[in-house]
Amino acid sequence: MTMEKIILAAAALAFWAGAARAEIKVVTASSDLKYLCERVGGAEVKVESLASGDQDLHMVEPRPSLVYKLKKADLVVRVGLDLDMWVDSLINAARNPRLFYGQPGYVDASVGVPLLEKPEGKVDASMGDIHIYGNPHYWLDPANAKIMAANVLAGLKRAAPDKAAVFEANCAGFIKETDERLAGWQDRMAKYKGLKVITYHSSWPYFAARFGLDVAGHVEPKPGIPPSASHLNGLVKKMKAENIKVILTESYYPRKGPDFLAGKTGAAVVTAAVSAGGAKDVKTYFDVFDRVIEGLEKAAGK
């Protein structure tokens, strides 16, 4: 009897261990990429995000617990374009040979994305916290999610070629849903084409380009530089002169500057989570767009 129990326990353990091995472990830099990986990978993947949705991806602090997540991962998926430079030191510290740059487990989700605000000529800190490879907030155009999903698909196929058909079907489903949702969002935003907005940081050029918004200025005088009183006063004049009635700000930035502008001009402030999990009612990547478009509709309708 005891021997039977041992054999049964060993079999259960072997089954459990086998099942655990079969799961592809994916670590992503952002919660949006986590959502994409879960959609493309489906039941075959276990995904963890290094950053939470309410974090500013410029400012994530690399720490040992994040190294631990990468240590046994099969795939790392990063935003790229210098937004998540902190991932470099984590990959090196994890010493996981699958995840080094150029290895099969390394996925840069930005590959193939048509980039905006790519600086030309010399770049230095006098221009603020400028990204030399282009604006990295590309996921805020939902159309780019299709390219990101394709990059994820390529990575997952390298990690588990035998499950390629499953991943391709999942990816196609995700792309189809993205297209359907995008069409709906574009319909809703059509009447706001040309709407002038002030944004806190230069996070929204991809979103603005997709939905026809006109970003007339930023609360930050230059990327990463906090607003001065004179800069805010200049924005007040501009907003009054050009009748700008909407200020769009990321949820993690301080409200002091936007509230000052709103108080002086009567503009409405739309506080938006830029990633899945960035607010209570923003649980998925698609929720990001649902909520920000709702916010813009309310603000523009005032």
Place this chain on the structure above:
Amino acid sequence: MKKTLLLTLLLASAVFAGAQEAGTPPQGMRGTPANLPDVSALGNITGYLSDDKSDTGRSDLGINEVETAFQGYIYPEMRADIILAIHKHDGKYESEICEAKASFLKLAEGLSGEMGKIHLDFGRINKLHTHHLPMVDKPQALVNFFGDHELAGQGGTLKYLLPFTPFYTQVQAGAWTMAPHEHGVTADYPEDVLNITGSTVSVPSLVHEDADFSPAGKVYTARINSSFELADKTELELGLSGLKGRGAHYEEHMDNVEVTGADLTLRLWPSAYKKFTFQNEWMHLKRVVPVGTLQRDGFYSFLNYRADKYWDFGARFDYAEGAWPTISYERALSAIVTRHLTETSYWRLQYKHRNLDGENSNEGWLQVSFGIGPHSHELE
């Protein structure tokens, strides 16, 4: 329906072809043109005031240190970091190889190695370069036991991430040859020391106490550190460090040195930019000289609050016993304010109240630290 599926698959395949490109290059591969390493320069301008009239460095303002770094990959998963520094010591500028190392990032699963001249991984602070410190001056315990500079050795180290622990644990061991910093070593000075029987013995071979004490010669180090995610955005890090070697002036002192250390750091991120850090490090020095054994302790506790993206407010308590036979006791309290400009540039104010063997003094610093160009460090 089938057509839609086919089209989306075709689109995915087309983009998949693009995905074969490698993407944004990581740090160490971003110098332009493409075959240049990452080149960066960092400067540290420091103003210092003290009401201790015997302090020859007081009322000084100027560039304290310039660091130039060349960083890049020399082979797949092998990188090189060369960091050259010119720093001010006793009013004079001296140049040195701060660090120059080759890192083997993938010796085996979980195993990496480094060779060259390297800041020793002892505790939380020693391996940090000046511009990465969250304070202007180093805690006094490190100065007393390791000298004014970061303790660096020529040699190699192996680091291994334990595969079986359900949390981050790294063990490492290194072997080094270490030259002492020669500043201030002028001559032999006799010292009266207590031997192990309690009687006083004059030891003519001791270097005067204005010299740096630090381990040197053949030095062996080991460290184990673990990290625990206590809750979402709350991390506890624990570490134990050990070092065995000789004193910097072994020929005069005949001293064998052991330093042990323990560190505890708690970090909390209550929101996107806010952060609390509570960092503590204890060090024990055992210095065996022919006439007996000196046992010395040192400790600091550092509390820091990052209020937003730009401002840090910190406080530090230091307790340090001197490494010399005539024991000294120092206690200090510091208040630190930092305003970050960019990732590598900031200005900082620090006030420190010291009590050294009952003598009080007050010190103040203004520090402006700036960086130009792509500069990176391993996980700290």
